Amino acid sequence: MRKQGKLIKWNAAKAFGFIQLTDQKKQIFVHKKAFCNRTRTPQLNDIITFSMATGSDGRLCAKDATFLGEKVSHARGNGGGVFSMYLALLFYVVISLACLAGLYPRALLFTFLGASILTFFVYALDKSKARRGAWRISESTLHFLALLGGWPGAACAQQILRHKSQKRTFRKVFWGTVVINIASLMWLYSSSGSHHLSWLLSV
Structure with a gap:
């Protein structure tokens, strides 16, 4: 199931940030590599839709992330x-x-x-x-x-x-x-x- 949230933190130097889910206070880690569109630089308050995944460190993170209004592309990396x-x-x-x-x-x-x-x-x-x-x-x-x-x-x-x-x-x-x-x-x-x-x- 796709989730939606607002980008509340973004570290441009390290290319990662956190998304706060719309329906709860939980914050989800997101790396720039998780975005289907890597040509666009994420900005604070961007609305992001994404799927949930588990990172190599065991914590929840976003994958197949898209900016609101964009289509999901699953071809990359699969x-x-x-x-x-x-x-x-x-x-x-x-x-x-x-x-x-x-x-x-x-x-x-x-x-x-x-x-x-x-x-x-x-x-x-x-x-x-x-x-x-x-x-x-x-x-x-x-x-x-x-x-x-x-x-x-x-x-x-x-x-x-x-x-x-x-x-x-x-x-x-x-x-x-x-x-x-x-x-x-x-x-x-x-x-x-x-x-x-x-x-x-x-x-």
Whole structure:
């Protein structure tokens, strides 16, 4: 549900401020990156409409913010996230067919599924901790789980739970784990990695 409020504080140097909701005294943090229209500089007393989100520090903040009268644009920043979910689905389809054809051991498919389920629940736990203000799960742990084969679960969690889906530095490392996983599978099927694949198939 979209919220509406008045911009009561704005730090031009650091590009953030606070919106006071129209129907209550609560103040919501907003960063300039949250605005769909970044060409316009926010001014005090601007009326802002926005959606609620939870920041990396666990506090409520605004996202998809627009100035009164402007239309919301959801295209910015979401394309890469949706693509990662489609890629995860395609990955499972391809690896499932490869396992059925005997090109990869079925245990490898089950390993990816198990790692993805575990990673999804760890993301959910981290978001729950963020909402409660509890001690957070480190980003290195989330990336490690993705690197171990849980990246499809991480991709789904980022979009379904709306967690860790906006932070660019985090997303860059996440995509690095995706590339490493896919490259590793391709290497197993190459001439240099074929003996390792033969050993896995024989197990």
